Structures are given as C-alpha cells and as structure tokens.
Amino acid sequence: MKTFSVLIIDDECAIRSGISVSLSEAGYLVESCATGRDGLNRALNGNYDLILLDIKLPDINGMEILKTIRQKQLDTYVIIMTGFASVQNAVEALKLGAYDYLSKPFSSDELIIVVNKAIEHKTLKDDNLTLRRQLYQKYDFNKIVGDHPLIKEIFAAISKVAPTDSTVLLDGESGTGKEIFAGYIHTLSRRASRQFIITDCNTFSDSLLESELFGHVKGAFTGAIQNKSGIFETANDGTLFLDEIANLSLEIQGKLLRVMENHEYKPVGGNQVKKSDVRIIAATNRDLQTMVENGEFRPDLFYRMNVFPIFLPPLRERRSDIPKLAYHFLRLACKNTGKKVDGFSDDAMEMMVNHDWPGNIRQLKNVVERLVIMSDQAVVNYNCLQNHFEINRHSEKGSVPSTLAELKSFKRDLLRKEYDKVEKAFLQKALTAENGNISRSSLRVGMQRSNFSTLLKKHHLSITTNQNPALTVTK
Ligand SMILES: Nc1ncnc2c1ncn2[C@@H]1O[C@H](COP(=O)(O)OP(=O)(O)OP(=O)(O)O)[C@@H](O)[C@H]1O
Ligand SMILES: [Mg+2]
Incomplete structure (x- = not known):
C-alpha cells in the first residue's frame, strides 16, 4: 500500500504538532514547517500528495503560496486552514485551486475526514489518468476485472476449488458476476475442454425444467413424441451452471440431490437409470438458509450445494x-x-x-x-x-445528511456547484468584453492564457468564430 505524504505549513507550533500526531497515527508520512518561505521551497522541491496550508503566515500569505503551487501545476492537493471561517475565504481558496478548507479550531476527527477525502479524491484522479493513458494499449476483453481485496480473496478461493469436482455455490445480488465467475471456474477445471452448460431455473416451468435437465421418454407427456436427452446427458464430463436454484421445486430438488450424490437419474417417464458425471456450479441471490428454515428448500440439498460457498460482494x-x-x-x-x-x-x-x-x-x-x-x-x-x-446523489440519499462526513461533503459539493456557476459567468463576461479573444480576456482578468483555456474547456465553452464571438456550450 502506498504511503501518502503530507506537508504542514503553519507558524503555530501547537497546531503543527497536533496535526502531525493525528496524521502520523492515521498512517500518513508527515513533514512540517513554520514559515511560508520554507513551506513554498519544500512544496516546489518535494513530492507531497497533500499540503495543509495556513492562510495567516508571518512572511508570505497562504493564498500567495497556493497561487504559486497552482501556477507551477504541482501534482499536490492543498487544504487551506483558516482562522477566519467565512464562506468568502473558503470560496476564494477553492477558486484559487484548493481542494478543501478547515476552519480553526478543528478536531482530529474533522482533520482526518477532510484529509482522507482529499487523498481518496487525488488517488481517484491519478488512477483515472493512468487508465486513460492505457486505454488503447493491447487489451484482453475476456478478463475478469477487479483487484479489490474481496475479489482477490475470491480469485484465491477459486484457484483452490476450480481443479476439484466440488460443487460451488455462488451467492450474490443480480449483476455481481455469478455467471462470469462460474465460467471462469470451468475454464480452470480439468473439465475445461468439455461442455459448460448454463441453465436458468427461472425461465422454465417445473415440468419443462425437469425434462430439460433429465430428458424424457417418448409418451411421457402430451407432446413427447420421441425420446429426448437432457442436460445431464449432454453435459456429461462437463460443468453445469444452475442459475437461481432457489426456484427449483422440491421434487426437482430431490432428483438433483440424487444425481449429485450417486451420479444417477431417470428421464421423465422412464424407468431406466442413467449415469452422468457433471460438476455443478449453482447460483442464487436469495437466502437459501432461510428457505431451508421455511421448508422451501431441502436441507440435504442445501448442505450438498453449500460445500464451497463463494459470496460475490455488491459493487458498492x-x-x-x-x-x-x-x-x-x-x-x-x-x-x-x-x-x-x-x-x-x-x-x-x-x-x-x-x-x-x-x-x-x-x-x-x-x-x-x-x-x-x-x-x-x-x-x-x-x-x-x-x-x-x-x-442525483443527494436526492437519492435524501436531502438531509445523516453523518458529519456527509454533511461536510454536502457543503463542499454545494460550494463547488455554486462556485462553478460563478466561474462560468466570469469567463463568459471576460470573453464578451474582449470580443471572444482568449489572450486578451485572460490578460483582462489577470490569468495566464493556459489556465484561462483550461477553465474554458472545463465549462465546455468555445468560441465559434472571430467575427461572431458568441459563446457556445459544447455538450
Ligand atoms: N469482474 C468483472 N469483470 C468484467 N466484467 C464483469 C465482471 N463481473 C461481471 N461482469 C459483466 O457484468 C455483467 C453481469 O455479470 P453476470 O451475468 O455474471 O452477473 P450475475 O451475477 O450472473 O447476474 P444475474 O444475477 O442478474 O444473473 C456481464 O456482462 C459480465 O460479463
Ligand atoms: Mg446470471
């Protein structure tokens, strides 16, 4: 795991040491300094993930340091610490490119929440950039993507169970990858060169499913005009993926148990016992244990199925x-x-x-x-x-935050949204005043042309022609 580095720039010794202790305990690598000059020097020459910057420093104003850091386009996040808790101060800091702000005094918990959030955001941004750069490199479309610790555990479990003939029960919400993992288990098994058959127990009526699985003999029911082999015959030596087994009738459950235990079954309407060696991978997104307690699922089949359960976590x-x-x-x-x-x-x-x-x-x-x-x-x-x-994250979760972290994130989003509106209007005003000329507009507002252009891109503003400097929003 990467260790993230934080630089504290604050002239008050007690604040520096308080933050140092809290952040070191939280696993950050912390350095600190007491003056703006020293801080700026370190920021420009070091490689910090995050800088906690006091606004009121004895030598250089924190806002000036922030400006320089942004002008030099350093890959570091800045959190401003201010004693003057006002929205103007915060908006000013955000406008200059700070990620967030802390109003003094703040608690260790508040500090950790804000710092963690900034680091999470920075990591996401860095990852996004790396992924974007790798987009058109040679790529394997068949792979199962994911390296979250929970997924790593699943891969480790699968590498152990796949080569055996053990039944695997994949349990997970809809869309969590039960089918893709079932296929993967098959490809890692000694049955890989044989059939992998998928049967969704949801899509058949009981009688049809029974005949699908075990086949039927001629005359077994109206319409059974000839003998038909079932999946257990076709899938012999291969793997059968039984999707949504919670829908199996008790009768089919009994037949299934028999074929799993003795490799024996009888086609519908027939007396002749047939043999089949099929490995079963089953899936469900219902709680089979509760179904057993309610008498809806056979306990013996449940225990037979549940030899090697794998839980696929929801994406969230x-x-x-x-x-x-x-x-x-x-x-x-x-x-x-x-x-x-x-x-x-x-x-x-x-x-x-x-x-x-x-x-x-x-x-x-x-x-x-x-x-x-x-x-x-x-x-x-x-x-x-x-x-x-x-x-709409906020309307989905309800508009009233329920934790301090949510409240802060709400506040930050709100500030950012409001700020974005002002920023866009600011660009439009400057461009209109300078007839759409980007160089003059940037000079007019005291920004570097490159930064001004970056902001135009951010807001999808482009100039249509020199003669007609109307702004268009590109969507
Ligand atoms: N880790 C993964 N990497 C790449 N693609 C994945 C991954 N997990 C799932 N998918 C893709 O997401 C889609 C849903 O996965 P899958 O059909 O395996 O889910 P499921 O759990 O069987 O869903 P359901 O319960 O609705 O049948 C498929 O297109 C699958 O290929
Ligand atoms: Mg599925």
Whole structure:
C-alpha cells in the first residue's frame, strides 16, 4: 500500500504538532514547517500528495503560496486552514485551486475526514489518468476485472476449488458476476475442454425444467413424441451452471440431490437409470438458509450445494474497482460500436465511484455502453453522465445528511456547484468584453492564457468564430 505524504505549513507550533500526531497515527508520512518561505521551497522541491496550508503566515500569505503551487501545476492537493471561517475565504481558496478548507479550531476527527477525502479524491484522479493513458494499449476483453481485496480473496478461493469436482455455490445480488465467475471456474477445471452448460431455473416451468435437465421418454407427456436427452446427458464430463436454484421445486430438488450424490437419474417417464458425471456450479441471490428454515428448500440439498460457498460482494462494497471496470466496458463499447471515446473526466468518474449501483456490474456496463453510443465528445464528462444516467446523489440519499462526513461533503459539493456557476459567468463576461479573444480576456482578468483555456474547456465553452464571438456550450 502506498504511503501518502503530507506537508504542514503553519507558524503555530501547537497546531503543527497536533496535526502531525493525528496524521502520523492515521498512517500518513508527515513533514512540517513554520514559515511560508520554507513551506513554498519544500512544496516546489518535494513530492507531497497533500499540503495543509495556513492562510495567516508571518512572511508570505497562504493564498500567495497556493497561487504559486497552482501556477507551477504541482501534482499536490492543498487544504487551506483558516482562522477566519467565512464562506468568502473558503470560496476564494477553492477558486484559487484548493481542494478543501478547515476552519480553526478543528478536531482530529474533522482533520482526518477532510484529509482522507482529499487523498481518496487525488488517488481517484491519478488512477483515472493512468487508465486513460492505457486505454488503447493491447487489451484482453475476456478478463475478469477487479483487484479489490474481496475479489482477490475470491480469485484465491477459486484457484483452490476450480481443479476439484466440488460443487460451488455462488451467492450474490443480480449483476455481481455469478455467471462470469462460474465460467471462469470451468475454464480452470480439468473439465475445461468439455461442455459448460448454463441453465436458468427461472425461465422454465417445473415440468419443462425437469425434462430439460433429465430428458424424457417418448409418451411421457402430451407432446413427447420421441425420446429426448437432457442436460445431464449432454453435459456429461462437463460443468453445469444452475442459475437461481432457489426456484427449483422440491421434487426437482430431490432428483438433483440424487444425481449429485450417486451420479444417477431417470428421464421423465422412464424407468431406466442413467449415469452422468457433471460438476455443478449453482447460483442464487436469495437466502437459501432461510428457505431451508421455511421448508422451501431441502436441507440435504442445501448442505450438498453449500460445500464451497463463494459470496460475490455488491459493487458498492468494492468501489475501488469501479474505475477499472468502467474503462473495461468503455473499451468494449468502443470496440463494439466503432466509436472512439478517450475516457471519463475526473468528476464523472467520481460520480460513478460514489453511485450505489443497485444493478451492480451489469448496470455499470449498460450505462457505459449507453454513454459511448450517445457521446459526441472525446471524454465522458459529468454532464453526459448526469444527462444519460439520472443520478442525483443527494436526492437519492435524501436531502438531509445523516453523518458529519456527509454533511461536510454536502457543503463542499454545494460550494463547488455554486462556485462553478460563478466561474462560468466570469469567463463568459471576460470573453464578451474582449470580443471572444482568449489572450486578451485572460490578460483582462489577470490569468495566464493556459489556465484561462483550461477553465474554458472545463465549462465546455468555445468560441465559434472571430467575427461572431458568441459563446457556445459544447455538450
Ligand atoms: N469482474 C468483472 N469483470 C468484467 N466484467 C464483469 C465482471 N463481473 C461481471 N461482469 C459483466 O457484468 C455483467 C453481469 O455479470 P453476470 O451475468 O455474471 O452477473 P450475475 O451475477 O450472473 O447476474 P444475474 O444475477 O442478474 O444473473 C456481464 O456482462 C459480465 O460479463
Ligand atoms: Mg446470471
């Protein structure tokens, strides 16, 4: 695990040491200094992930240091510490590129929440950049994506169980990857060269399912005009993936238990016992234990199935995999549609990482595919995502935050949204005053041309022609 480094710039000794202790205990590598000059020097020459910067320093004003750090485009996040807790101060700091602010005095808990949040955000941004850079490198579309610790555990368990003939029970919400993992187990097994058959117990009526699985003899029921072999015959020596076993009738459960224990079964309507050697991988998203208690599922079959259970966590419990999965599906959608989309903007990615994804990976895949189809820009941005995928985090979770962390995040988002509106109007005003000339507009407001252009891009503002400097919003 990477250790993140933090630089504290504050002239008050007690504050420096208090922050140092809290952040060191939380696992950060901490350095501190007491003057603006020393701080700026270190910031420019060091490689810090985060700087905690006091506004009121004896030699240089904190805002000036922040400005220089941003002008030099250092890859470091800045959190401003201010004794003057006012929205103006905070907005000013955010405007100059600070990630967040802390108003003194603050508690150790507050500090850790804000610092963790900034580091999480920075990591996400760095990962997004790396993934975007790797987008068009040679790629294996068949791979199962994910390296969250929970997924690593699953891979480790699968590498042990796959080569055996043991039954595996995959338990997970819809769209968590039960089928893809079942296929993976098969490919790692000694049966890999034989059939992998998928049967969804949801899609058949009881009688049809029984005949599907075990076959039937001629005359077994109306319409059975000839003998028909079932899946247990076709899948012999191979693997059968039984999806949603909670829907099996008690009668079929009994037959299934028999074939799993003795490798024997009888086709519907027949007396002749047939033999089959099939490895079963079963899946469910219902609580089979409770069904056993309610008499809806045979306990003996449950124990037979439950020899090697694997729980597939919902996507919201493995959020760190979302960026990699999103890029995986982006590549796939680009390949399938022939479109070229270069990636996701940082705020779009942040929105995806924070979404709860009730439909799990399948939902993420569908959303990304839709975004690629709809996209007419190089990068999927926040607006595209919001337009095509009606997520409103705050309205979904209810507009009243329930923890301090949520309250702070709410405040930050609110500030940012309000600030963004002002920033856009500010750019438009400058451009209108200078007839759309970017160099003059940037001079007019006292910004470097490159920074001004970056802001134009951020707000999707472009100049249509020199003669007609009307601003267009590119969506
Ligand atoms: N880790 C992963 N890496 C890449 N693709 C994945 C991953 N997990 C799932 N998918 C893809 O997401 C989609 C849903 O996965 P899958 O069908 O395996 O889920 P499921 O749990 O069987 O869902 P359901 O319960 O609805 O049948 C599939 O297109 C699958 O290929
Ligand atoms: Mg499935």
